[in-house]
Amino acid sequence: MSEIGNEARRAAERVARDSYGRLVAFLAARTRDVAGAEDALAEAFASALKSWPDDGVPDNPDAWLLTVARRRQTDAARRRYTRTAGEVHIQLMAEELEDAAAHPDAIPDRRLALMFACAHPAIERGMRAPMILQTILGLTAIDIAAAFLIPPATMGQRLVRAKTRIKDAGIPFSIPEREDLPDRLDAVLEAIYAAYAKGWTEIGDAAADRLADEAIWLGRLVVSLLPDEPEAKGMLALMLYAEARRPARRDADGLYVPLEQQDIALWDEPQVMAAEALLRAANRAGPTGRYQIEAAIQSAHIARRVTGQANWPTIVTLYDVLLQLTNSPVVILNRAAALGERDGPEAALTSLDTIADDKRMADYQPYWAARGHFAARAGRKDEAHEAFTLAIGLSSDEAVRQYLSGQRTALNDG
Amino acid sequence: MKFMLLIHGNEQAMMAATPVNPTGMNPEYAAYNEALIKAGAMLAGDRLRPTTTAASVRIRNGKTEVLDGPYAETKEQLGGYYLIEAADMDAAMDWAGRCPAAQWGTVEVRPVWPTQG
Structure with a gap:
C-alpha cells in the first residue's frame, strides 16, 4: 500500500479509536460495567476499523458506531431473552445505547x-x-x-x-x-x-x-x-x-548508539x-513533579544541539532534586553517570559503589554497563572487563550486546 | 522459586550459531553464565550433546525397550538447560530473554514443582 494510503488508514483508525474510547467510557461510567460496555461496542468497532479506512470516516463517528451497536445489541438481547429471561444487564445496556443514540452530540467525555x-x-x-x-x-x-x-x-x-x-x-x-x-x-x-x-x-x-x-x-x-x-x-x-x-x-548497521x-x-x-x-x-508554576524534572534532564542532555555539549552540571543538579523525591537506586545510577561526565570517572565509580550492595543492581544491566564504561575510562581494565561481561550476560537486546562486546574488546587495544 | 529453562532449537542451526569452542565456552554464554552466578540465580546448566547420541528407554509389559534417538522426532530439539532461582515467573522470563539461545531458538520456562519432605 502507498504511504498516503497508509496515512489515510491510520487516520481513520485513529478516529475510530477516539470515538470507541469515548463511548466505552460513557457507557461504563453509568453502569460500572466495563466488559459490558466493550461487548456492546465490540462488533460496531470492528466493522468501523474495517470499513472506515476504505469508505471514509462518517460525518458523525459516534452516531455511526452507536447505530451499528444498537442494532446488534437489540438482536443479541432478543436472542438471549429467549434463553435467560430478564437479564438485567442486557436490558440496561440496551437502554444506555438507546439514550446515547438519541443525542450522540451530547455525549460527555468520560x-x-x-x-x-x-x-x-x-x-x-x-x-x-x-x-x-x-x-x-x-x-x-x-x-x-x-x-x-x-x-x-x-x-x-x-x-x-x-x-x-x-x-x-x-x-x-x-x-x-x-x-x-x-x-x-x-x-x-x-x-x-x-x-x-x-x-x-x-x-x-x-x-x-x-x-x-x-x-x-x-x-x-x-x-x-x-x-x-x-x-x-x-x-x-x-x-x-x-x-x-x-x-x-541505531546506526546504519543496526548497532546501538549511546545518547x-x-x-x-x-x-x-x-x-x-x-x-x-x-x-x-x-x-510556569515552578518545577515540582518527577516527570517535569526528568523532562528537564532530557532538555539539558539535548542542549548539545545548540552548545555542542550536554549541560552536565545542570543534569547533576536536577538528579539531586529527583533523588530527594524518589530515593531510588536507579536515580543514583543515572546521577553517577552524569557525575562521571562532570567530575571524571573516579567520581562516578565512587558514587556507584554506594549502591553496589543493593540486591536490585545484581541483575540490572544498565548498572554493569555504567560500571564498565567508567572503569574503562579510569584505566581499571580488569574491573571494566568483568563489568562489561556481566552487562553482556544481562542484555536481551542483540544490538546492545554487540555494542558492549565491542567496548570489552576495545579494552585490550587501549 | 526454582525454574527450568529448556533451550529448544534446530540442532544444525544451534551448531552454527554457537559452535563448540575447543578452548572454552562461547563468549556470549560465558557472559550469561557469569551474570546468573553473580545474581545468585544459577543452580545448574549444561549443553547437551546432539540427539544422534541419544537413547530412549521405556518398560512395557515388564520388558525393557531401548530406542536409538530422542523421545520425539521433531524439527527442533532440546539442546540444553538451566536450572535457576528466581523470585517469580516474570523474573524467570527475564532470564530466559537474556539467554543467547532466545535470539535463534526458543527458551521454555517451566516452574519446578517442589516435592514435600
Whole structure:
C-alpha cells in the first residue's frame, strides 16, 4: 500500500479509536460495567476499523458506531431473552445505547474518569497500563500481550479479572477530589508512561513501536482533559524528547548508539521543539513533579544541539532534586553517570559503589554497563572487563550486546 | 522459586550459531553464565550433546525397550538447560530473554514443582 494510503488508514483508525474510547467510557461510567460496555461496542468497532479506512470516516463517528451497536445489541438481547429471561444487564445496556443514540452530540467525555478507574489503587499495578490501552483505545488482548511479553491467554485472563474487580469492588468512575488528585493522577501517568517505556525499549518490534505512538496519544489526551496539571505536560514532554531521538539510537548497521554519540542531525527537530514548549508551559508554576524534572534532564542532555555539549552540571543538579523525591537506586545510577561526565570517572565509580550492595543492581544491566564504561575510562581494565561481561550476560537486546562486546574488546587495544 | 529453562532449537542451526569452542565456552554464554552466578540465580546448566547420541528407554509389559534417538522426532530439539532461582515467573522470563539461545531458538520456562519432605 502507498504511504498516503497508509496515512489515510491510520487516520481513520485513529478516529475510530477516539470515538470507541469515548463511548466505552460513557457507557461504563453509568453502569460500572466495563466488559459490558466493550461487548456492546465490540462488533460496531470492528466493522468501523474495517470499513472506515476504505469508505471514509462518517460525518458523525459516534452516531455511526452507536447505530451499528444498537442494532446488534437489540438482536443479541432478543436472542438471549429467549434463553435467560430478564437479564438485567442486557436490558440496561440496551437502554444506555438507546439514550446515547438519541443525542450522540451530547455525549460527555468520560475517558478521564475511566482512566482513573483503570489506574485505581485497587487494580494491580502491572495491569493499569494494559487496562487503559484496552478500554480507551480498544487494543486487543493479543496486541497488548505482544508488547508486554506476556502469553495472550494470560493477558486476557488478567484483563477480565481487573474489569470484574472494577465492578465488584465498587471502584468509582470519577475524577478524584483536589486533595487526592496528585497521587491518583500519578498512577494514571505512571501507567501511560509504562506503556511508552515498553514501546521504547523493545526495538524493531512492530507491536512495541505502535505502543509508543499510542502512549503519546494518551498523553496528549490527558493534557487536553487536564490542561492545568503540569505533571501531565511534563510526562508528555518526556515522551516526546525520547521519541525525537528514536531514529538516532541505531546506526546504519543496526548497532546501538549511546545518547552522547548520537548524530544530532537525526533528532526529530519538530518533536524536540514540541517537548521544549510543553516543558516551559509545565514549569510556569515552578518545577515540582518527577516527570517535569526528568523532562528537564532530557532538555539539558539535548542542549548539545545548540552548545555542542550536554549541560552536565545542570543534569547533576536536577538528579539531586529527583533523588530527594524518589530515593531510588536507579536515580543514583543515572546521577553517577552524569557525575562521571562532570567530575571524571573516579567520581562516578565512587558514587556507584554506594549502591553496589543493593540486591536490585545484581541483575540490572544498565548498572554493569555504567560500571564498565567508567572503569574503562579510569584505566581499571580488569574491573571494566568483568563489568562489561556481566552487562553482556544481562542484555536481551542483540544490538546492545554487540555494542558492549565491542567496548570489552576495545579494552585490550587501549 | 526454582525454574527450568529448556533451550529448544534446530540442532544444525544451534551448531552454527554457537559452535563448540575447543578452548572454552562461547563468549556470549560465558557472559550469561557469569551474570546468573553473580545474581545468585544459577543452580545448574549444561549443553547437551546432539540427539544422534541419544537413547530412549521405556518398560512395557515388564520388558525393557531401548530406542536409538530422542523421545520425539521433531524439527527442533532440546539442546540444553538451566536450572535457576528466581523470585517469580516474570523474573524467570527475564532470564530466559537474556539467554543467547532466545535470539535463534526458543527458551521454555517451566516452574519446578517442589516435592514435600
